[in-house]
Amino acid sequence: MQNVRIEHDAFGPVQIPEDKYWGAQTQRAIGVFGAGREQFPPVLLHAFGQQKLASARANRRLGALDAGLAKVIEQAAQELADGHFDRHFPLTLWQTGSGTQTNMNANEVIANRANQLLGQPLGTKAPVHPNDHVNASQSSNDTFPTVMHLATRLALGRDLLPALAHLHAELQAKARQWHDVLKIGRTHLMDAVPMTMGQAFASFAAQIAHGIERVQGCLPRLDSLPQGGTAVGTGLNTPPGFAEAFCEELSLITQTRFTANPCKFEGMGTHDVFVEVSGVLNVLAVSLTKLANDIRLLSSGPRCGLGEMVVPDDGLTSSIMPGKRNPTIAEVLAQACMQVMGNHTTVSVAGASSLFELNVAKPVIIHNVLQSISVLAESVTIFTDKLLAGLEVNHAVLARNVEGSLLLATALNPVLGYDQVARITRKAADEGLTPKEAAVALGLLTAQEYDAYVRPQEMVGG
Structure with missing residues (x-):
């Protein structure tokens, strides 16, 4: 049997594994919610x-903490x-909608470790108490959303934006x-x-550039924190200036400028900013799906599809068709985008669960937002490094397709008029001719005249 220690809270004694840093409230929460497999990611912890x-430093500055x-x-x-x-946070994300249990988990872990540093055994709650000292000037109701803001801000800046910048640079290089x-x-x-392959990839690059701008556009609202609102947004039990001092300290810790939300009620009772962030991620997923699917289609074949592009060999193949090469990396990106789109639906519904002064779906909101950021950052990086960097064009197929395209004859509209050009394209399609051959057969142009008017390289713009 596992060795345990006994801790006490307002409800009586609790048995806790002796080597764990969590305390009585966390242990009780395990009994209520279970220690599930769906736990918060390390970035949140x-x-x-x-x-x-930052709270301890602000409290010390303001004389609220020894x-x-x-x-x-x-x-x-x-x-x-x-x-x-990390391993001392056993709780599932499926808990109270305020995230209270994970806030208490953090308070207990920090208090136990602090007391240990002072030579006390785990579970003493003295001289450092998890509520009176670690949670001083705070409530779960302002702390958990502040952590949501912080974790999202850090994940976007550290993981997603660099991945998107890397992808954008590679798309520009291909263009x-x-x-x-x-x-x-x-x-x-x-x-x-006709157009050029460079124009197609410039379009992809523009989509990603807009996505980067959208992500950056959310950051000011993520940087505005509700810490200091405590229970309902009034700041009960906080010393004057706590919200501002907290943001100053957190800004120093993270090297990111955070400010106090002037309306704590909005920052605690609603989470519109996370619906906004999720919406931006949803738009990114749409953009990335187009990129992945266009490359999948352009590289389809290699003998019986479009075959205009060649994806790099990833060394994987079919379980039954020897040597078959599939666009696996593009499929990874497409599936990640599907997950993000589904997550956005969840975040939208959860964001609408703001009731009076508290949104009560905080854990599911942050779980889905952070998962979306993570799967996009990881899949975009894999796609950029393992597919896009080695992507090639099939010049022979492209040239053949351009030469045989019926709608090159569109360049003749100013010369012959729409109806006559339609005769050319219809005859070419019906009889398997090139548009040049059809134009000559109809007696509308000589071969030399056709070549003078129809110049694919001049049809693609500047």
């Missing part, structure tokens, strides 16, 4: 460490932020590399007029 560190106690709380909180206590490679454009999945 580390954000808790930074939030508790300097000696603050010092050990700060050390313990920093250790949490550095990832030393430059293939700026003069002719291809046939397609509308309604059907042949259209």
